[in-house]
Amino acid sequence: xxxxxxxxxxxxxxxxxxxxxxxxxxxxxxxxxxxxxxxxxxxxxxxxxxxxxxxxxxxxxxxxxxxxxxxxxxxxxxxxxxxxxxxxxxxxxxxxxxxxxxxxxxxxxxxxxxxxxxxxxxxxxxxxxxxxxxxxxxxxxxxxxxxxxxxxxxxxxxxxxxxxxxxxxxxxxxxxxxxxxxxxxxxxxxxxxxxxxxxxxxxxxxxxxxxxxxxxxxxxxxxxxxxxxxxxxxxxxxxxxxxxxxxxxxxxxxxxxxxxxxxxxxxxxxxxxxxxxxxxxxxxxxxxxxxxxxxxxxxxxxxxxxxxxxxxxxxxxxxxxxxxxx
Amino acid sequence: xxxxxxxxxxxxxxxxxxxxxxxxxxxxxxxxxxxxxxxxxxxxxxxxxxxxxxxxxxxxxxxxxxxxxxxxxxxxxxxxxxxxxxxxxxxxxxxxxxxxxxxxxxxxxxxxxxxxxxxxxxxxxxxxxxxxxxxxxxxxxxxxxxxxxxxxxxxxxxxxxxxxxxxxxxxxxxxxxxxxxxxxxxxxxxxxxxxxxxxxxxxxxxxxxxxxxxxxxxxxxxxxxxxxxxxxxxxxxxxxxxxxxxxxxxxxxxxxxxxxxxxxxxxxxxxxxxxxxxxxxxxxxxxxxxxxxxxxxxxx
Numbered sequence: 001x002x003x004x005x006x007x008x009x010x011x012x013x014x015x016x017x018x019x020x021x022x023x024x025x026x027x028x029x030x031x032x033x034x035x036x037x038x039x040x041x042x043x044x045x046x047x048x049x050x051x052x053x054x055x056x057x058x059x060x061x062x063x064x065x066x067x068x069x070x071x072x073x074x075x076x077x078x079x080x081x082x083x084x085x086x087x088x089x090x091x092x093x094x095x096x097x098x099x100x101x102x103x104x105x106x107x108x109x110x111x112x113x114x115x116x117x118x119x120x121x122x123x124x125x126x127x128x129x130x131x132x133x134x135x136x137x138x139x140x141x142x143x144x145x146x147x148x149x150x151x152x153x154x155x156x157x158x159x160x161x162x163x164x165x166x167x168x169x170x171x172x173x174x175x176x177x178x179x180x181x182x183x184x185x186x187x188x189x190x191x192x193x194x195x196x197x198x199x200x201x202x203x204x205x206x207x208x209x210x211x212x213x214x215x216x217x218x219x220x221x222x223x224x225x226x227x228x229x230x231x232x233x234x235x236x237x238x239x240x241x242x243x244x245x246x247x248x249x250x251x252x253x254x255x256x257x258x259x260x261x262x263x264x265x266x267x268x269x270x271x272x273x274x275x276x277x278x279x280x281x282x283x284x285x286x287x288x289x290x291x292x293x294x295x296x297x298x299x300x301x302x303x304x305x306x307x308x309x310x311x312x313x314x315x316x317x318x319x320x321x322x323x324x325x326x
Numbered sequence: 327x328x329x330x331x332x333x334x335x336x337x338x339x340x341x342x343x344x345x346x347x348x349x350x351x352x353x354x355x356x357x358x359x360x361x362x363x364x365x366x367x368x369x370x371x372x373x374x375x376x377x378x379x380x381x382x383x384x385x386x387x388x389x390x391x392x393x394x395x396x397x398x399x400x401x402x403x404x405x406x407x408x409x410x411x412x413x414x415x416x417x418x419x420x421x422x423x424x425x426x427x428x429x430x431x432x433x434x435x436x437x438x439x440x441x442x443x444x445x446x447x448x449x450x451x452x453x454x455x456x457x458x459x460x461x462x463x464x465x466x467x468x469x470x471x472x473x474x475x476x477x478x479x480x481x482x483x484x485x486x487x488x489x490x491x492x493x494x495x496x497x498x499x500x501x502x503x504x505x506x507x508x509x510x511x512x513x514x515x516x517x518x519x520x521x522x523x524x525x526x527x528x529x530x531x532x533x534x535x536x537x538x539x540x541x542x543x544x545x546x547x548x549x550x551x552x553x554x555x556x557x558x559x560x561x562x563x564x565x566x567x568x569x570x571x572x573x574x575x576x577x578x579x580x581x582x583x584x585x586x587x588x589x590x591x592x593x594x595x596x597x598x599x600x601x602x603x604x605x606x607x608x609x610x611x612x613x614x615x616x617x618x619x620x621x622x623x624x625x626x
């Protein structure tokens with residue numbers, strides 16, 4: 001066991017893993033790394049088992065000082081990384097010694113950085129996961145984002161990582177296009193919105209507003225109109241009101257018609273505003289790497305496409321793993 | 327079997343992306359739809375299907391979270407359609423083992439009043455308080471009358487969700503006596519912890535401070551969520567309410583509110599709870615009679 005000294009916490013850095021499954025019916029979202037692909041590759045690069053806890057940093061990375069010898073890797077958004085002031089490769093297996101300091105410069109593309117350390121972040125599991133859920137202050141490191149001068153525990157390091165300097169080929173890294181495409185299964189309560197509006201929904205680019213965090217992303221850009229109806233008993237009389245129901249992770253609710261909210265890993269699990277569809281699970285990685293001011297577009301797809309996208313991500317992870325063995 | 331007042335339409339099955347199945351038993355709320363959601367979801371829980379991660383009964387619908395690498399979504403839908411046909415929640419001998427719980431509420435409290443006044447720009451009626459608005463659109467002459475109606479009859483917990491431990495509750499009175507209000511035009515960004523809210527035909531207690539779209543009617547002195555698990559009622563789980571619980575949101579005054587707060591802070595507070603065998607069919611046949619019995623059992 002050892003610690004990592006958090007010299008600077010960054011803007012919003014939390015401990016995350018695969019997520020906390022099985023408590024949705026209590027109203028507890030899964031949390032977990034928003035960009036699961038980058039998170040999983042980070043663990044591979046340091047030889048951690050799948051599911052080891054890592055750090056997720058939003059917009060501004062942390063400054064970390066190590067207290068023993070470890071392997072470390074940085075994935076996710078594009079941001080220059082240094083160790084003791086010397087530039088180092090991202091998406092690579094790096095070696096650090098006691099006293100070494102890992103630091104980030106401003107990111108140029110993407111939104112979330114992942115830092116995996118061999119052995120994994122050693123916070124206690126809570127309900128089967130080390131993920132942080134800050135809204136209720138549970139899991140992760142004291143249920144909150146890291147602050148300057150925290151001491152973050154690491155687990156014992158029995159890792160057998162790829163050779164130091166192993167790097168993931170560019171082809172297997174996520175791209176950050178100017179307008180991100182979010183493949184979406186239309187449905188749920190989309191019958192509440194007119195056909196023209198649903199067409200507009202998938203045609204216009206939507207801009208990520210400043211209200212975009214692990215709970216959800218509020219978007220602006222189009223204006224959806226609701227179908228007139230007599231409200232069903234129990235819903236409430238506002239046009240966007242439905243009888244409160246469960247919200248899938250990735251689902252898109254449209255309270256006023258002009259501000260779709262895409263629910264993400266720390267989302268509310270239920271509510272009474274109409275939802276019009278769900279971003280497929282793989283493309284939650286994509287929206288996680290968009291930031292305020294970026295644009296997204298919703299592309300309607302069917303279930304088979306969503307399942308094929310899962311297979312494709314699994315293949316890419318296997319290729320990533322295979323490419324690192326050498 | 328008792329005659330029921332609501333005939334449910336055929337359920338609507340839809341996918342929430344590749345990881346969720348959404349089943350809407352009715353667009354409208356009714357106890358019949360909720361009893362059916364609870365019955366199907368508990369039957370599914372007993373089947374222990376590999377790849378089913380979460381089973382969430384909701385008000386007039388339910389949501390299943392799956393790992394589609396382990397269970398084929400279309401095959402699971404076929405299985406759920408089978409349950410829709412076979413499950414009989416309103417058989418005369420069908421009972422729910424449930425808890426009756428006394429939940430004190432300070433209606434028209436100063437804290438939620440302060441919050442709601444900050445968000446008048448998102449409200450249907452910026453000139454009125456949420457309670458005044460609710461009284462007016464539901465045909466009550468005064469705010470105390472709407473409070474009496476809310477406090478007078480118990481509520482069934484029809485769904486848990488939004489954030490951990492938030493109970494959605496539907497009042498156990500005939501439809502024509504149900505209070506109904508719209509949700510805020512745009513959700514608030516702030517709600518006090520333990521606020522008693524109302525939206526559509528549902529009452530809630532907000533477990534933690536945060537966003538919210540329900541009208542704000544009061545404040546509960548006792549928590550529904552306790553991460554520290556220091557109160558005895560939270561030893562088994564950080565959340566208190568469960569689907570199928572029957573809660574009575576009893577109107578209290580400031581003195582009792584302060585007394586309950588003091589007990590919560592000392593760690594000695596316990597909810598008044600009575601175990602109860604609840605018969606949905608019996609209730610639908612005689613709601614007022616069963617409600618009187620519920621209150622009698624609770625305060626005996």
